[in-house]
Amino acid sequence: METIISYFETISSLHRGLILVGGISFFWILESVIPLFNLRYEKGKHAAVNIFFTITTILVNFPLAFLLLASSDWTAVHEFGLLHWLPAVPLWLEVLVAVMFLDLLGAWLAHFVEHKVSLLWGFHLVHHTDMEVDTTSANRHHPFESVLRFLFTCFAVLIVGAPVAYIMLYQGLSVVFSQFNHANIKVPKKVDSVLSWLIVSPDMHKVHHHYKLPYTDTNFGNIFSIWDRIFGTFGRMPNAAIVFGVDTYPDPKQNRSIKSLLRIPFNSYRKPDLSEVLKR
Numbered sequence: 121m122e123t124i125i126s127y128f129e130t131i132s133s134l135h136r137g138l139i140l141v142g143g144i145s146f147f148w149i150l151e152s153v154i155p156l157f158n159l160r161y162e163k164g165k166h167a168a169v170n171i172f173f174t175i176t177t178i179l180v181n182f183p184l185a186f187l188l189l190a191s192s193d194w195t196a197v198h199e200f201g202l203l204h205w206l207p208a209v210p211l212w213l214e215v216l217v218a219v220m221f222l223d224l225l226g227a228w229l230a231h232f233v234e235h236k237v238s239l240l241w242g243f244h245l246v247h248h249t250d251m252e253v254d255t256t257s258a259n260r261h262h263p264f265e266s267v268l269r270f271l272f273t274c275f276a277v278l279i280v281g282a283p284v285a286y287i288m289l290y291q292g293l294s295v296v297f298s299q300f301n302h303a304n305i306k307v308p309k310k311v312d313s314v315l316s317w318l319i320v321s322p323d324m325h326k327v328h329h330h331y332k333l334p335y336t337d338t339n340f341g342n343i344f345s346i347w348d349r350i351f352g353t354f355g356r357m358p359n360a361a362i363v364f365g366v367d368t369y370p371d372p373k374q375n376r377s378i379k380s381l382l383r384i385p386f387n388s389y390r391k392p393d394l395s396e397v398l399k400r
């Protein structure tokens with residue numbers, strides 16, 4: 121564990137980039153070998169749109185990285201945060217606690233809030249309009265949403281009191297797990313069910329991408345599935361019944377247009393009430 125922490129404490133931008141590219145490449149190939157759904161789409165063109173948003177996410181995160189470092193340094197100087205308040209525990213347990221709560225506050229909470237606040241939902245819609253969910257969908261986020269999620273990560277760092285090494289480890293895991301649970305890969309149902317008790321599995325997250333409520337408002341997790349189970353947002357749905365996308369943006373052509381996607385948050389939009397959806 122000490123070796124892993126030492127590596128992430130000084131991890132270079134190149135290595136972080138390799139984690140991102142390596143993950144996408146691995147799951148991209150795996151999707152071709154064991155696909156879950158027979159998606160009828162031009163995989164390259166679909167990826168191009170999502171990679172554009174991946175690049176904007178990188179461009180947002182890179183200049184803001186100093187805020188993460190500043191947040192971490194502040195907690196160290198002031199001995200603030202969960203890790204500073206805990207009694208002495210083994211390193212592996214401290215790292216696990218840090219990653220779990222960074223995942224709760226930086227990913228699950230951010231995602232939950234985006235679904236519940238109409239203004240933020242408008243930006244998050246860019247992610248949900250993807251009608252062919254695969255591993256490249258993981259980073260399909262409007263630039264403003266990337267800023268919002270970064271701020272939630274800073275908040276998580278402050279509350280957890282996480283050192284830089286733990287933050288880098290968490291972010292590396294977060295990227296790979298997001299690529300994994302978005303990937304269009306077929307995992308044996310029993311294996312997926314077992315995995316979903318601990319981590320967010322592919323089948324579990326696909327439910328979140330169903331085009332109608334109430335399923336859209338389930339399974340907000342990224343790494344650990346425990347948070348959805350604790351907060352009552354865990355949902356199940358047969359794979360065969362899942363339809364990707366969102367019912368308020370049903371036009372495939374617009375959902376593949378970068379220009380149209382960037383405009384979505386500024387369209388006149390109101391998230392439908394559950395009662396309205398059930399009447400359809």
